[in-house]
Amino acid sequence: xxxxxxxxxxxxxxxxxxxxxxxxxxxxxxxxxxxxxxxxxxxxxxxxxxxxxxxxxxxxxxxxxxxxxxxxxxxxxxxxxxxxxxxxxxxxxxxxxxxxxxxxxxxxxxxxxxxxxxxxxxxxxxxxxxxxxxxxxxxxxxxxxxxxxxxxxxxxxxxxxxxxxxxxxxxxxxxxxxxxxxxxxxxxxxxxxxxxxxxxxxxxxxxxxxxxxxxxxxxxxxxxxxxxxxxxxxxxxxxxxxxxxxxxxxxxxxxxxxxxxxxxxxxxxxxxxxxxxxxxxxxxxxxxxxxxxxxxxxxxxx
Amino acid sequence: xxxxxxxxxxxxxxxxxxxxxxxxxxxxxxxxxxxxxxxxxxxxxxxxxxxxxxxxxxxxxxxxxxxxxxxxxxxxxxxxxxxxxxxxxxxxxxxxxxxxxxxxxxxxxxxxxxxxxxxxxxxxxxxxxxxxxxxxxxxxxxxxxxxxxxxxxxxxxxxxxxxxxxxxxxxxxxxxxxxxxxxxxxxxxxxxxxxxxxxxxxxxxxxxxxxxxxxxxxxxxxxxxxxxxxxxxxxxxxxxxxxxxxxxxxxxxxxxxxxxxxxxxxxxxxxxxxxxxxxxxxxxxxxxxxxxxxxxxxxxxx
Numbered sequence: 006x007x008x009x010x011x012x013x014x015x016x017x018x019x020x021x022x023x024x025x026x027x028x029x030x031x032x033x034x035x036x037x038x039x040x041x042x043x044x045x046x047x048x049x050x051x052x053x054x055x056x057x058x059x060x061x062x063x064x065x066x067x068x069x070x071x072x073x074x075x076x077x078x079x080x081x082x083x084x085x086x087x088x089x090x091x092x093x094x095x096x097x098x099x100x101x102x103x104x105x106x107x108x109x110x111x112x113x114x115x116x117x118x119x120x121x122x123x124x125x126x127x128x129x130x131x132x133x134x135x136x137x138x139x140x141x142x143x144x145x146x147x148x149x150x151x152x153x154x155x156x157x158x159x160x161x162x163x164x165x166x167x168x169x170x171x172x173x174x175x176x177x178x179x180x181x182x183x184x185x186x187x188x189x190x191x192x193x194x195x196x197x198x199x200x201x202x203x204x205x206x207x208x209x210x211x212x213x214x215x216x217x218x219x220x221x222x223x224x225x226x227x228x229x230x231x232x233x234x235x236x237x238x239x240x241x242x243x244x245x246x247x248x249x250x251x252x253x254x255x256x257x258x259x260x261x262x263x264x265x266x267x268x269x270x271x272x273x274x275x276x277x278x279x280x281x282x283x284x285x286x287x288x289x290x291x292x293x294x295x296x297x298x299x300x301x302x303x304x305x306x307x
Numbered sequence: 308x309x310x311x312x313x314x315x316x317x318x319x320x321x322x323x324x325x326x327x328x329x330x331x332x333x334x335x336x337x338x339x340x341x342x343x344x345x346x347x348x349x350x351x352x353x354x355x356x357x358x359x360x361x362x363x364x365x366x367x368x369x370x371x372x373x374x375x376x377x378x379x380x381x382x383x384x385x386x387x388x389x390x391x392x393x394x395x396x397x398x399x400x401x402x403x404x405x406x407x408x409x410x411x412x413x414x415x416x417x418x419x420x421x422x423x424x425x426x427x428x429x430x431x432x433x434x435x436x437x438x439x440x441x442x443x444x445x446x447x448x449x450x451x452x453x454x455x456x457x458x459x460x461x462x463x464x465x466x467x468x469x470x471x472x473x474x475x476x477x478x479x480x481x482x483x484x485x486x487x488x489x490x491x492x493x494x495x496x497x498x499x500x501x502x503x504x505x506x507x508x509x510x511x512x513x514x515x516x517x518x519x520x521x522x523x524x525x526x527x528x529x530x531x532x533x534x535x536x537x538x539x540x541x542x543x544x545x546x547x548x549x550x551x552x553x554x555x556x557x558x559x560x561x562x563x564x565x566x567x568x569x570x571x572x573x574x575x576x577x578x579x580x581x582x583x584x585x586x587x588x589x590x591x592x593x594x595x596x597x598x599x600x601x602x603x604x605x606x607x608x609x
Contacts, residue, residue: 038465040473040474044464047464100427102424102427122402122476123473125427126469126472130464130469133462133469136438136455140453140459146451149448150451150452153439153441154443161436161439162346162349163341167345167431167435
């Protein structure tokens with residue numbers, strides 16, 4: 006990728022992030038709404054500096070399927086719902102009973118600031134709020150129902166996000182194998198990234214063939230993002246990372262570098278992104294935004 | 308209510324409970340599906356002897372609006388989703404960081420059997436599964452979207468279930484007032500009971516006026532159920548109740564009897580049920596099932 010394009014992509018991502026942040030601010034209850042503690046806790050974690058990966062992918066997928074230079078109207082609300090679901094999973098993952106993390110993205114985690122009870126309920130509430138936002142989407146009701154169904158599946162227990170969290174907890178006792186690491190990644194983070202891309206497409210009117218291509222693109226790109234995350238966890242220090250570095254390796258967590266090494270992991274991520282791009286090559290120039298954003302996010306250094 | 312009718316009502320409720328239990332068994336992943344621990348935990352709490360109050364009310368409201376002796380086809384799936392949401396809130400409410408209850412309906416609570424991490428995720432997963440079930444309902448997509456929106460609102464932070472849980476936690480420090488007890492009951496348990504009735508009606512094609520009447524009926528009946536629950540907590544021992552009796556009073560929890568006394572609470576519950584019945588009097592004999600079930604549930608002794 007050339008330098009000039011890099012700068013453009015950074016701008017695209019940045020403006021997407023700003024739109025998502027403004028939308029989240031509009032859709033979440035204000036900190037002054039009763040009971041205030043829960044709304045403060047929800048906003049603390051939502052506005053803790055997330056990369057907004059899932060919303061940006063959903064929005065670019067929608068633009069590709071619409072074959073338009075404009076974002077389909079209201080798609081940022083779908084993006085906000087996806088970010089609420091991602092954040093709910095992080096809040097619960099960080100709890101003392103799960104990963105027991107005090108720091109995330111350089112900020113104290115939800116339970117450290119608000120206590121465990123409010124953190125549990127803030128996670129619950131972000132999941133609930135996500136479905137309320139989905140039920141208000143400005144697309145046909147049939148598309149909304151399909152989006153709700155796919156998102157619930159992708160965040161559920163059977164090969165979805167919660168299933169991945171359970172596998173991750175239970176794998177701490179065992180030496181990680183390639184199959185286990187792959188299964189955890191696909192479920193814990195892969196499924197929500199994949200469905201973000203697919204839901205963006207459905208919002209914009211995707212047919213079955215569009216949905217199939219987006220599913221494959223999302224599956225491959227999602228795994229690449231997770232591998233890059235794992236590599237960064239090993240190669241960077243805590244200050245750059247905003248969380249306790251090397252934690253995954255220290256506790257023999259099932260990560261890609263732990264099984265395949267850092268160099269092989271980097272090659273695997275690059276290969277997956279190439280394969281993901283091949284899935285959407287048929288969209289030609291309409292796929293430019295989605296490809297550029299995906300490449301940018303995989304090439305990131307923090 | 309005459310003895311003969313009591314027996315009939317008991318049969319109606321019992322057959323409704325059996326249909327709901329069979330539907331929950333069909334809609335939840337089997338205990339053998341990977342990862343097995345989360346599915347065992349979800350089923351442990353779902354099949355711990357709940358009264359299935361919300362599903363039965365939803366089904367009877369649907370039958371009333373349809374003006375049919377038959378249940379509208381598939382409405383038991385809506386009922387199952389409502390029971391999943393109720394159970395998720397109980398699992399999280401019982402956690403050590405919240406109410407710290409070891410016993411519920413005479414059985415050890417989810418975190419006692421499966422540990423805190425799996426209990427947190429089992430609650431999360433029942434919420435997720437509820438929305439997947441809603442997204443598969445056999446009613447028009449526009450009705451499904453309205454049901455999802457109303458349920459998410461009723462279980463959320465602003466005058467909904469989670470908001471009520473937060474108020475309940477925070478009220479433990481203060482002497483309960485009538486206003487606070489009323490606000491907590493309306494949000495914590497009232498909102499989901501109310502929306503169960505309304506969602507049942509919408510499933511069966513309720514218009515705006517039906518929805519308004521069902522909202523008022525559900526609001527009043529829901530408060531009556533909660534008052535009866537509070538009274539039973541004071542007047543019964545732990546064995547009859549299946550949980551630690553008198554716990555609410557011991558910790559100066561905001562309950563109806565704590566503020567108004569037991570006799571006044573009983574009168575309030577009876578008055579609320581009469582007012583609820585007046586709201587649906589216009590449906591004539593079609594309202595018979597809903598009224599009988601509501602009366603039965605308020606007159607229960609455990």
